[in-house]
Amino acid sequence: GENVEQHPSTLSVQEGDSAVIKCTYSDSASNYFPWYKQELGKGPQLIIDIRSNVGEKKDQRIAVTLNKTAKHFSLHITETQPEDSAVYFCAASEGTNAGKSTFGDGTTLTVKP
Amino acid sequence: DAGVIQSPRHEVTEMGQEVTLRCKPISGHDYLFWYRQTMMRGLELLIYFNNNVPIDDSGMPEDRFSAKMPNASFSTLKIQPSEPRDSAVYFCASSQVAGGNEQFFGPGTRLTVL
Numbered sequence: 001g002e003n004v005e006q007h008p009s010t011l012s013v014q015e016g017d018s019a020v021i022k023c024t025y026s027d028s029a030s031n032y033f034p035w036y037k038q039e040l041g042k043g044p045q046l047i048i049d050i051r052s053n054v055g056e057k058k059d060q061r062i063a064v065t066l067n068k069t070a071k072h073f074s075l076h077i078t079e080t081q082p083e084d085s086a087v088y089f090c091a092a093s094e095g096t097n098a099g100k101s102t103f104g105d106g107t108t109l110t111v112k113p
Numbered sequence: 114d115a116g117v118i119q120s121p122r123h124e125v126t127e128m129g130q131e132v133t134l135r136c137k138p139i140s141g142h143d144y145l146f147w148y149r150q151t152m153m154r155g156l157e158l159l160i161y162f163n164n165n166v167p168i169d170d171s172g173m174p175e176d177r178f179s180a181k182m183p184n185a186s187f188s189t190l191k192i193q194p195s196e197p198r199d200s201a202v203y204f205c206a207s208s209q210v211a212g213g214n215e216q217f218f219g220p221g222t223r224l225t226v227l
Contacts, residue, residue, distance in 0.1 A: 032214050034214070034215060034216075036218075041220075042220060042221075043117075043204050043206070043218030043219055043220055043221050044156070044204075044216075044218050045218065046215045046216070046217075049215065089156065093214045100146075100158070100161055100168075100169065100214075101214060101216065102158075103155070103156045103158075105155045106155055106156070
């Protein structure tokens with residue numbers, strides 16, 4: 001089955017700096033790579049996703065890059081703000097199990113004002 | 114749509130008792146997932162359904178855990194008997210088949226087994 005590794009497990013940045021979270025996956029059949037943000041006391045919520053036919057996708061301060069050859073993808077947050085503080089999860093969707101995603105272990109991001 | 118609805122939001126019970134967690138997925142979603150989240154093990158997929166049929170229950174930890182989906186708008190996760198190590202936040206999520214595999218999570222049920 002799919003295996004997703006996520007690094008770092010914790011990340012602390014100053015407000016205004018950039019934050020980068022990296023994930024690797026094992027199943028070359030995976031073709032959908034979402035990123036979820038989980039705020040305290042809430043369920044994870046999708047913030048951006050990318051599919052295997054795209055190398056990069058951007059949405060305001062958030063961007064995701066995908067390298068299918070190396071089987072890794074990254075989340076980039078620019079101009080971080082205190083409200084970006086949360087746990088971020090990457091995930092990879094197996095091509096043979098439509099709907100099922102394997103999640104990374106999460107990254108706790110703290111943005112210090 | 115109100116999103117994925119879970120009940121109860123908090124449950125405190127004693128070891129050995131039966132616990133039933135409930136979930137109402139988003140209308141029109143064909144997939145329903147049950148996850149367990151703990152500090153030690155992160156977010157674990159327990160079981161998921163497609164069109165009310167269980168597809169993969171390999172994540173269910175023990176026979177004490179069971180899940181059902183009697184119709185498209187309701188699912189339950191039951192633990193009988195409960196143990197202290199079952200204490201965790203349990204999430205239900207749903208997704209559509211078409212349009213990608215984004216999962217919409219409910220607010221979770223925080224279970225404490227004393």
